[in-house]
Amino acid sequence: MKRTEPTPIIQLSNVSLGYGSHVVLNGINLVIYRGDFLGIVGPNGSGKTTLLKALLGLLRPLSGSIVMTAPLRFGYVPQRGTLDELYPLTVLDIVVMSRIRSRGPARRLTADDKKKALWALDQLGIGDLSDQPYRLLSGGQKQRVLVARALAAEPDVLVLDEPTNGLDLASETEIMSRLQDLHRTQGTTIIFVTHLINLVVNAANQLALLHDGKMTVGPVDQVASPSSLKQAYGLETQLTELNGYKLVLAKGEPSR
Amino acid sequence: MVFCYLGVYVVLRRIVFVSVALTQVGAAGVALGLWLNWAPSALGFASIFLAVLALPLLQQERRLHQESFLGAVYTAASSLALIFVAQSPAEEAHLHHILFGELLTVSPLLVAEMAVIAVLVLVFHLVFFKEILLISFDPDFASSLGLKARTLDLFFYLSLGLTIAVGVRVAGALVVFAYLVLPPLTALLVCQRMVWVFVFSIAIGLFCSAVALYLSFYHLNLPSGPLTAACCALPLLTAALYLLVKRSQPVRHSS
Numbered sequence: 399m400k401r402t403e404p405t406p407i408i409q410l411s412n413v414s415l416g417y418g419s420h421v422v423l424n425g426i427n428l429v430i431y432r433g434d435f436l437g438i439v440g441p442n443g444s445g446k447t448t449l450l451k452a453l454l455g456l457l458r459p460l461s462g463s464i465v466m467t468a469p470l471r472f473g474y475v476p477q478r479g480t481l482d483e484l485y486p487l488t489v490l491d492i493v494v495m496s497r498i499r500s501r502g503p504a505r506r507l508t509a510d511d512k513k514k515a516l517w518a519l520d521q522l523g524i525g526d527l528s529d530q531p532y533r534l535l536s537g538g539q540k541q542r543v544l545v546a547r548a549l550a551a552e553p554d555v556l557v558l559d560e561p562t563n564g565l566d567l568a569s570e571t572e573i574m575s576r577l578q579d580l581h582r583t584q585g586t587t588i589i590f591v592t593h594l595i596n597l598v599v600n601a602a603n604q605l606a607l608l609h610d611g612k613m614t615v616g617p618v619d620q621v622a623s624p625s626s627l628k629q630a631y632g633l634e635t636q637l638t639e640l641n642g643y644k645l646v647l648a649k650g651e652p653s654r
Numbered sequence: 655m656v657f658c659y660l661g662v663y664v665v666l667r668r669i670v671f672v673s674v675a676l677t678q679v680g681a682a683g684v685a686l687g688l689w690l691n692w693a694p695s696a697l698g699f700a701s702i703f704l705a706v707l708a709l710p711l712l713q714q715e716r717r718l719h720q721e722s723f724l725g726a727v728y729t730a731a732s733s734l735a736l737i738f739v740a741q742s743p744a745e746e747a748h749l750h751h752i753l754f755g756e757l758l759t760v761s762p763l764l765v766a767e768m769a770v771i772a773v774l775v776l777v778f779h780l781v782f783f784k785e786i787l788l789i790s791f792d793p794d795f796a797s798s799l800g801l802k803a804r805t806l807d808l809f810f811y812l813s814l815g816l817t818i819a820v821g822v823r824v825a826g827a828l829v830v831f832a833y834l835v836l837p838p839l840t841a842l843l844v845c846q847r848m849v850w851v852f853v854f855s856i857a858i859g860l861f862c863s864a865v866a867l868y869l870s871f872y873h874l875n876l877p878s879g880p881l882t883a884a885c886c887a888l889p890l891l892t893a894a895l896y897l898l899v900k901r902s903q904p905v906r907h908s909s
Contacts, residue, residue, distance in 0.1 A: 451794075454798045455798070456794055456797050472799075481791070482666070484668075486846050486847055486848055488847070495791075496799065498796075499801065503785060504782075507784065531846060557798070
């Protein structure tokens with residue numbers, strides 16, 4: 399999608415993030431524009447989820463500032479495993495949860511809210527599962543339900559935390575394809591956290607690489623360069639193309 | 655009724671041990687009040703209120719598991735309750751009442767107190783029903799929508815604490831804990847929809863209480879508190895056995 403006049407919607411200036419006295423990320427500067435597809439990658443424990451929580455307003459920065467240029471509606475897709483399947487909820491029960499904010503306390507959700515939830519399920523191709531118990535679905539179906547829930551919130555920004563973790567190739571491809579469609583056709587701003595760099599190098603226009611408490615951010619070709627990845631993973635890599643698709647290949651073993 | 659409603663959250667949020675600890679903290683507060691002969695319910699609630707405020711601090715501590723802290727709180731609160739009761743003038747009667755309850759001899763004033771608290775708590779939960787369900791199921795998602803998840807969570811625990819504090823005086827720690835856990839567990843085993851879990855849990859609680867009180871008063875010379883707890887356990891046992899038998903039967907494949 400071509401952007402003629404990029405409009406910044408979230409701006410992080412010299413931000414430090416952490417828990418108590420433990421600093422996870424330091425000196426983070428980042429501008430997210432409307433319509434961006436930002437991939438956030440990095441080794442395990444590099445602070446990807448911490449950064450995401452700060453963007454969502456779930457974690458206050460230890461220092462620095464996070465500025466939203468306008469009130470933003472987020473559609474958050476958490477890691478699938480964080481949800482408790484003890485709750486006897488149907489797919490529709492879960493997706494319609496995203497409409498709560500628009501109704502307020504003491505007000506029941508309306509037919510319009512259910513319609514919006516069903517629309518979101520249709521967008522993800524799982525409209526026929528609306529009455530099914532969530533806990534009985536496959537991993538791929540559950541993940542699509544969570545994306546549908548985020549979509550039903552009519553978000554300005556879709557924020558996804560490792561949405562394809564533990565999914566088979568077909569489910570992973572399906573999710574990525576739906577997200578790219580949303581980004582392309584509706585201009586939805588997407589922030590996508592993953593530890594699998596190959597998942598986002600073709601979809602993202604901006605890549606943030608986290609390592610050792612720091613962040614490198616920029617266009618994909620620049621951030622996924624062998625020198626940057628060597629610093630982050632201690633690994634020789636090569637950014638190549640196969641049938642028009644970018645691919646990061648690892649060569650040898652990590653040097654640390 | 656209110657215990658069986660709140661108990662659904664106690665089981666779903668996996669805070670059964672929190673409720674046990676809070677029940678004992680409440681019992682200790684009530685026992686202190688009985689010893690001092692000054693506002694037992696208020697002291698019960700005050701002690702639970704302080705415990706609820708301390709909960710988030712315990713949850714942030716990563717070096718030790720939360721269960722260990724709750725075990726420590728339970729032990730300390732139980733010992734304090736026994737010590738306070740031992741100092742109380744009517745030692746034996748109070749001890750028995752706090753631990754096991756005696757529903758048939760509750761004063762009308764205490765019943766009225768319980769009714770007011772129950773109505774307040776139920777109104778709060780009805781007004782914020784969908785919000786409390788969401789912060790229980792997925793607090794981060796709730797916060798990402800702009801809900802004040804932490805504030806609602808605090809009020810949830812306060813509503814639980816307030817109910818427990820008065821409930822301990824009315825029915826005793828054992829019965830309160832039985833209501834909080836047994837009917838909700840049965841309902842969760844049997845029902846497939848959230849709303850029916852709440853309805854069924856309340857129905858089981860009311861039915862078992864009625865049966866236990868009837869038996870205790872008319873037929874059996876047994877204390878009503880433990881009998882109520884035992885009656886609440888029966889549907890759970892039945893449901894568990896039914897599911898066990900159902901699962902052990904071989905699956906028939908159509909040819």
